[in-house]
Amino acid sequence: MSLRKSHELHQRRFNRNLGVGLTLAAFIVIIFGLTIVKVSGTGLGQPTQEVQN
Amino acid sequence: MSDASFNASTVTAQTRADEASFGDYFALLKPRVMSLVVFTALVGLLAAPVLVHPFVGFCAILFIAIGGGASGALNMWWDADIDKVMKRTKGRPIPSGKVEAGEAMAIGLALSGLSVIMLGLATNWFAGAFLGFTIFFYVVVYTMWLKRSTPQNIVIGGAAGAFPPVIGWVAATGSMTLEPWLMFALTFMWTPPHFWALALFMRSDYDDAGVPMLTVTHGRRATRWHILVYTVLLALLAVGTSFSGIGGPIYLTVAVVMNALFLRGAWQISRRTEDDSEADNFKVERSFFKLSLLYLFLHFGAILAEALLKPYGLGGWS
Structure with missing residues (x-):
């Protein structure tokens, strides 16, 4: 069974779809990176008192 | 953009040529204006006396740029009718028929909301709110209200383009002092001579x-005098900024040289008649416009240099 040939529309809009895909991927990377930075910072660290105890 | 193009048999070469690519949607964000926003916001962020995590700083600049781009898309949506008439703007995605006005509005609104929320989350909500206010100012106050109702449109509307360094500073510090407002004033006072010089040699477009x-509204002679007056005020402000917290010897040198050149250009423009300008195809006005781009770049570049050299004891006056 051969694979169905992709519709002409997909070839025509490949550029646009690729752009949207890469933009979404970049957004995920940014959210992930920001989360790492925020979590590694002092904001979510253990309260000083608990550390002392 | 037509849905009819879904049926391959009805697709014509014309439809394909008119179809928007990703680049057309990106063009809605006015990338050239965005580059100015990125640069001035970056200077505001780095000149602030607070160290920002590099990734947070990168995100802050990115979201400020996206906010600037979103306001550009909303501007193109609202101004589609006049963009169609002007030679300078008729190749934009909406007047050229590649993107529909409604799409531009949707993209503009979505990116506005996204950029404000993300800047607030990445840095602080003061910065996020300030970005939201800037978008509102550019789209509602400038584009929808002032642009078509007053010849002072450029003066007041220029404020929107002057906010990014303040947002960058607030993103870093979470507070406001005199220095970011000096950067604001620099761009604010620079905008009128910059745009009026453009209006002098793109005359038929705006007409x-x-x-x-x-x-x-006031004639070309009055515009030439306005350019000179604003340039004198700008020069006083730009040189005066040398002695503030963001100034220093490098900035002072740049300010003195660039303002001398800028004043000379404005003086020449004020002395010229329309016949003089027509004779050499607005050579002086065109070179003044080009100089204005270099002017702003070098001033902000000098502020950046002062800030980057400070940790080594070289920047600023101390």
Whole structure:
């Protein structure tokens, strides 16, 4: 069974779809990176008192 | 953009040529204006006396740029009718028929919301709110209200383009002092001579579109004098900024040289007649416009240099 040939529309809009895909991927990377930075910072660290105890 | 193009048999070469690519949607964000926003916001962020995590700083600049781009898309949506008339703007995605006005509005609104929320989350909500206010100012106050109703459109509307360094500073510090407002004032005072010089040599564009540019409402002679007056005020401000917290010897040198050149250009423009300008195809006005781009770049570049050299004891006056 051969694979169905992709519709002409997909070839025509490949550029646009690729752009949207890469933009979404970049957004995920940014959210992930920001989360790492925020979590590694002092904001979510253990309260000083608990550390002392 | 037509849905009919889904049926391969009805697709014509014309439809394909008109179809928007990713680049057309990106063009809605006015990338060239965005580059100015990125640069001035970056200077505001780095000149602030607070160290920002590099990734947070990168995200802050990115979201400020996206906010600037979103306001550009909303501007193109609202101004589609006059963009169609002006030679300078008729190749934009909406007047060229590649993107529909409604799409531009949707993209503009979505990116506005996204950029404000993300800047607030990445840095602080003061910065996020300030970005939201800037978008509102550019789209509602400038584009929808002032642009078509007053010849002072450029003066007041220029404020929107002057906010990014303040947002960058607030993103870093979470507070406001005099220094970011000096950067704001620099761009604010620079905008009128920059745009009026453009209006002098793009005369038919604004006339045809019915935009009340100073050249149309008060005449070209008055515009030439306005350029000179604003340039004198700008020069005083720019050189005065040398002695503030963001100034220093490098900035002072740049300010003195660039303002001398800028004043000379404005003086020449004020002395010229329309016949002089027509004779050499607005050579002086065109070179003044080009110089204005270098002017702003070098001033902000000098502020950046002062800030980057400070940790080594070289920047600023101390």
